[in-house]
Amino acid sequence: MVLALGVSAAATTWAGESISRATPQRPARAAAGGAVAWQIAGKTLNGVDYVDLASVAEALGLKWAWNAAGSRVVLSGEGAEAELAPNARETVINGMRVFLGQPVLSGHGKLFVSRTDFEKNLAPLLRPGAGVARLARPRVIVLDPGHGGRDHGTSTYEKTYALDVARRAKPLLEAAGFRVVLTRTEDAFVSLPERAVIANTSHADVFVSIHFNALPKDTKTSGLEIFTFAPVGQRSTDSWSPGKADDREDEASPGNRCDYWNSVLAHALQNRMSKDLKTFDRGKKQAHWSVLRPLHCPGVLVECGFLTSATEAKKIGTEAYRQRLAETLVAGLVDYAATVAPARR
Numbered sequence: 115m116v117l118a119l120g121v122s123a124a125a126t127t128w129a130g131e132s133i134s135r136a137t138p139q140r141p142a143r144a145a146a147g148g149a150v151a152w153q154i155a156g157k158t159l160n161g162v163d164y165v166d167l168a169s170v171a172e173a174l175g176l177k178w179a180w181n182a183a184g185s186r187v188v189l190s191g192e193g194a195e196a197e198l199a200p201n202a203r204e205t206v207i208n209g210m211r212v213f214l215g216q217p218v219l220s221g222h223g224k225l226f227v228s229r230t231d232f233e234k235n236l237a238p239l240l241r242p243g244a245g246v247a248r249l250a251r252p253r254v255i256v257l258d259p260g261h262g263g264r265d266h267g268t269s270t271y272e273k274t275y276a277l278d279v280a281r282r283a284k285p286l287l288e289a290a291g292f293r294v295v296l297t298r299t300e301d302a303f304v305s306l307p308e309r310a311v312i313a314n315t316s317h318a319d320v321f322v323s324i325h326f327n328a329l330p331k332d333t334k335t336s337g338l339e340i341f342t343f344a345p346v347g348q349r350s351t352d353s354w355s356p357g358k359a360d361d362r363e364d365e366a367s368p369g370n371r372c373d374y375w376n377s378v379l380a381h382a383l384q385n386r387m388s389k390d391l392k393t394f395d396r397g398k399k400q401a402h403w404s405v406l407r408p409l410h411c412p413g414v415l416v417e418c419g420f421l422t423s424a425t426e427a428k429k430i431g432t433e434a435y436r437q438r439l440a441e442t443l444v445a446g447l448v449d450y451a452a453t454v455a456p457a458r459r
Contacts, residue, residue: 321412322383379414
């Protein structure tokens, strides 16, 4: 699977708008399901609830400043940094590409991010655990090798390589103290709803669906990308591409209860895998994948590389590289577990 990377937004009309900076407050008590409870006054712009980026920075305990070129705002603090540009959805958070669900807007010398992006992307990645109920340290991890049986995936090899990576990761995770469940252990077809049922009935704490990408007649595109389920009211990353329809959903799915921790999980895997593998970072994105929709736990879909890339496909075809994929996947999950439940002193 592959998605285009459109990031621009239509200009916003500010005439007659009176925009004042809200006084940020501490987050209120987190609601059931880990819902975010930040109390920052917002402003409706283009029909979307936006918040002042300066107020966001103050609420998260970060410094706020334009870069030297005046083209981006940088939020920075201990162990956290984000770069955001006006009229763009693509951001850089802690060195990783992250695609927001709404473009950053500018007006009257200020920048504004949608409240959903603040609560579901910025806060989880810059101050993980702030504003939500803490999760217990994960114990059960479900690995979902994509496709299988009559479903070959994007190429003849995708189902085989996905299963191989999952099999290699399983003993490594078990050695790290996790219980591991695979949605399939052989070349068999398992429907998307069945995969989520396996995770939910296993009382999974984490779900990772393993895939490989492909682009017909394109031998150059390569890299890693990680998807979370799109938050309520937000479009998938692909739907912003030219000619694509707005696919936002106004009703919450079970998977939306974990929006916050989905982002934390995706960021941990993205950071570890892209850096350790030295592969191109195609970004953290969002989509309405059916396999993620019914989940009762944090879950992501990982595209581990392109089987149509002349160079990347050659690496993926080796057992040594698939072992490295498994090792970096496990390292990212260990990092996530440490973020969810930091070790006590």
